[in-house]
Amino acid sequence: MSSYFGHTFRISTWGESHGGGIGVVIDGCPPRLEISEEDIQADLDRRRPGQSHLTTQRKEADAAEILSGVFEGRTLGTPIAILVRNTDAQPAAYDHLKDLYRPSHADFTYQEKYGIRNWEGGGRSSARETIGRVAAGAVARKLLNVANNIEVLAWVSQVHTIKSDVDASTVTLEQIEADPTRCPDAEAAAKMTFAIEEARKNGDSLGGIVTCVARGVPVGLGEPVFDRLEADLAKGMLSLPAVKGFDIGSGFDAVEMTGKTHNDPFVAGDSGPVTATNNSGGVQGGISNGADVIFRVAFKPTATISSSQETVDMDNNPVELSAKGRHDPCVLPRAVPLVESMTLLVLADHWLRQQALDVLDG
Amino acid sequence: MSSYFGHTFRISTWGESHGGGIGVVIDGCPPRLEISEEDIQADLDRRRPGQSHLTTQRKEADAAEILSGVFEGRTLGTPIAILVRNTDAQPAAYDHLKDLYRPSHADFTYQEKYGIRNWEGGGRSSARETIGRVAAGAVARKLLNVANNIEVLAWVSQVHTIKSDVDASTVTLEQIEADPTRCPDAEAAAKMTFAIEEARKNGDSLGGIVTCVARGVPVGLGEPVFDRLEADLAKGMLSLPAVKGFDIGSGFDAVEMTGKTHNDPFVAGDSGPVTATNNSGGVQGGISNGADVIFRVAFKPTATISSSQETVDMDNNPVELSAKGRHDPCVLPRAVPLVESMTLLVLADHWLRQQALDVLDG
């Protein structure tokens, strides 16, 4: 009852960090879409640890296997099940975490909620769970591309205090992928790299912002009043690990603007009204207005740090925690495909929902 | 398929600004809860226009009628239907809006999505729709109070550039309701009042921030991975009119912090582990941790302003719009009960979901 996302294009993820594997079931994908394991692997590889010196050294192939729903290279209209085996499981590496609660992790809340937890690598709360989302996002990406030429791109726009300067309307995947930081502003990227490596040396970690744009979104996606496009995007983003905030268009900056300057005037476009500015972030009244959908996602600094920390154990006794093992001092570069995936899932769902609404003449 | 919110405590709102009325159906409320029309009216009155000189002068009694689901003062366990009639309908007042698209309103997107729209007072996109949410929120408030002594309070923490200083852990309803701004910092409230009146004089409008705290939330609410507590809160908030952003705990400020200072150390509390700080905002891994749940909601400046604006009509021709009629230069004071309501609905839903999860011994 908790591991479902979407209404018409609906996914269900499953899996713990350690155990048989991680996976997703996609239900509601239209039939006859060409899709291959390579399509899915391409996005998974962007999420994978060990891509660069900036990210965790945990090495997993994370190879996707399509178990159902695809026949002779095309979707059947039946549920698409995708499995990624866990191959690097080292449960013993987590023995020291079995009885204690890591600060700002989910150990304590899982234990209290469920009365049991898989303490190996975070179990269900591990970011490995997002593999299923990324795999499903790759299918959504294909659908949106074929069906409507919609393009979704995310990038690292800020790490700690280092801000970038990027034109959301023109940035390309190649520019984003050009640097391991996934920041397409080369100057900022260099500073970010330095800051991340400093943080690692200091046993510390950094947060940041991922910005995302969806281009080519047709007018009309989003279902007022509860399933507004921005509401589903917000839910998707806040469901990602380490996310603390979301804003769209002018976002929190709208607070210090006034109506006169914030309102987006309509002007006559070639094929109908368009907005002269985009403080709305491409959404008005919960429905896409044809402008770029653009929003920001705030990530906290990685909770796992190599410096020692005070905490308590399961018996409520103070203990000192010294993190071992592999971790990212900054999750931002690997968060980029996660943000894209949730965006793609939201858009695919709303695009299909609109097909069931726009059925009568007149 | 779009006007539902919640999984186990589920509401469905309906109604346009002009027409027969506005309402809500609450499904899944447990039986035997004492509830009266007065309980509901109390929250509706806080949402109502015309409460003070700061808000729109549209005068509607907005009287709630419980049509079903309550018998002899207690809930039956059957759907609770609540109706508020539209009584101040002046469709003629909207004639000039029939063929044009107001900037940063939903006229254009509704017309494009549905091929039809009720142009009287914004129709379904009017903030009047939130009456149903507030009515349902009042029922959720009663349930959470009886069942778990949970208290939810929101207040205006910022208007334009004017920030307030409020202690979220101790602020009271009385302090919030003491001023028409619903800002419990008297000094800031005075400045806000002045700024709002200046904006009205200038034919302009202001945005701001509502902060919300939920106290007494037990450990364990929230359903990883998609229905995390913060994800459902984010969705609820972004489904409200005029909202542009949401963050929880440290929120966007987390971006410029580092892991060492951001992590919330666990310390031994009297009845189990507690966090020494609350950058997590009361939620870890999507599950409440027993600390105050605290978050912020950013509202844009009201789209309706009395200054004239450039826009286009339905034939894509430029026209000038001069707003008439009643509107708030700043929606923040009236947004407070909306934020509370969505929070109450999320918490009631998750509290009930947890009851169906925590059923086995051991």
Added chain:
Amino acid sequence: MSSYFGHTFRISTWGESHGGGIGVVIDGCPPRLEISEEDIQADLDRRRPGQSHLTTQRKEADAAEILSGVFEGRTLGTPIAILVRNTDAQPAAYDHLKDLYRPSHADFTYQEKYGIRNWEGGGRSSARETIGRVAAGAVARKLLNVANNIEVLAWVSQVHTIKSDVDASTVTLEQIEADPTRCPDAEAAAKMTFAIEEARKNGDSLGGIVTCVARGVPVGLGEPVFDRLEADLAKGMLSLPAVKGFDIGSGFDAVEMTGKTHNDPFVAGDSGPVTATNNSGGVQGGISNGADVIFRVAFKPTATISSSQETVDMDNNPVELSAKGRHDPCVLPRAVPLVESMTLLVLADHWLRQQALDVLDG
């Protein structure tokens, strides 16, 4: 969480027999469908008590008011709320039922499940609840007629031991409505009338069968594996009061047939394959195959009878119950529009779901 039906064309009913009224919210109806209160009233009048000497004399206008979702005679794409006020409420007439459990009614189970019940006229378990379904069914009927020329007709095919002979492929609404029994076989109808009147005189009641056909259903409706067309029809029918069974096509008669005679051979039709026989009842593998969808619904004899009966009260003491007031000795004639409504709701839902599936070329 219990008063919803449908996935994309979704309804939510509310209301008790006595109280403010009865209603329904329809969510997901496409915009721009012409609909009026008269369209809805026409179906409600077929459900209404007091239509003939055969049915209960409770006289209620049951006048439908559309509260939202319709503007200038067409649907808006927003939720359609429909209200029917309770006008004939005579709570005092039910005083003698307050503390006892009527045999084969829901008094006992509601009391045990909820710990409270509205004992006036059955409360939520009253057949008055079906008003909301019939009102929604009228909207679905309009949609299916406009969109796909689908026609749904039900009739009374059996009362007690009296069976009728009706050709499902040609029967018309006029033939069905020609007799108060809603049995289009005049000879059988006369016998049914006599039997029902005899039952009334004897303080007894009769059951029967309603048969339903949907003509013009396109190939392809139904969503394997759980939301098969026949599965959703079965659920819809068994959710109606007094229903004890459902079968489709050959139904229970299939049990005594063999594969050689039961299989429906495909033959070449003018525009593609068609089945030479219809033991499948128009559905194969959960999906409509273009043939008439035809099924039967078994209704038990009315639980309320005027003869005295043994039962117990809420304190588990034996008491004798003598029914007072108004009731039908046979619900079959009034059950016809209920069966049609649930069928229409299922078909409208599946027709819309198919629109969201059939979106890619090739």
Added chain:
Amino acid sequence: MSSYFGHTFRISTWGESHGGGIGVVIDGCPPRLEISEEDIQADLDRRRPGQSHLTTQRKEADAAEILSGVFEGRTLGTPIAILVRNTDAQPAAYDHLKDLYRPSHADFTYQEKYGIRNWEGGGRSSARETIGRVAAGAVARKLLNVANNIEVLAWVSQVHTIKSDVDASTVTLEQIEADPTRCPDAEAAAKMTFAIEEARKNGDSLGGIVTCVARGVPVGLGEPVFDRLEADLAKGMLSLPAVKGFDIGSGFDAVEMTGKTHNDPFVAGDSGPVTATNNSGGVQGGISNGADVIFRVAFKPTATISSSQETVDMDNNPVELSAKGRHDPCVLPRAVPLVESMTLLVLADHWLRQQALDVLDG
């Protein structure tokens, strides 16, 4: 959007007859339930082909692997994913079916609905899909047993014209499993065996009835008005392959009874009211009343027969079909665990839903 079943205890099945495998994800299972692959395998083995001379000779181990949601022998409260690999895939054996439509199979409707189909062994429409349901049913069985001592048993009560005489209130699993027919009436079982073998020799097939009883169901399960217990049971049963009908309690026999004899009188039981008879089948007003829940499921004769049949191909040309390969002349014995599984899933879901409803004192 179609492969989900249940509200709170929710399953999602996936997989085609040929391809990577078949599986299920169970979401909403409470934490700390002891469960093992052996528990699941026990039920799968009852569904497996090749158990006896009566059933198909397709030999598959159908070994269940738990991929997630279980840790150290107990459920985590996270999604439980179960995988069964397809191991006996012989796609070439189906080459002759690639371009034609088998009578009373789903080839035609799948092709028309989706514009594509996996023609190997029926693809998604194969009864292999039910593996996922049976695996999930085994988990539900464990939950209901631990939580409430609920027992669900089904058996073959009729094959073709051969009826059995079984006491539903006392029949045991051992009696049912004693004969390959799964008919606990030895005399009838012998006749059924003979009839099934005759049918096989004649290239024909037989239908029948499975009767199911749930004992120990507490009063109060079922959610009026749409999610009545019998409505969800009916949906579950009609979602199974080859099912043509469902009735509960008196069922279709109620039609020829009268109210005086059909009503179940309440009498004083030791711990509250009980019904003296059980025409209601354990459900009144959609809610369990504490009596045995008892219902029947009608299965058509197997569509696959070895006799040659007339049909058409995908180009609408007449062809003759001679079935090859392995099939059951009567599916009834193997349908028994399917009926049990759907019943267990419905009961587990409703039992959990009731936990979220019965939360307030008084």
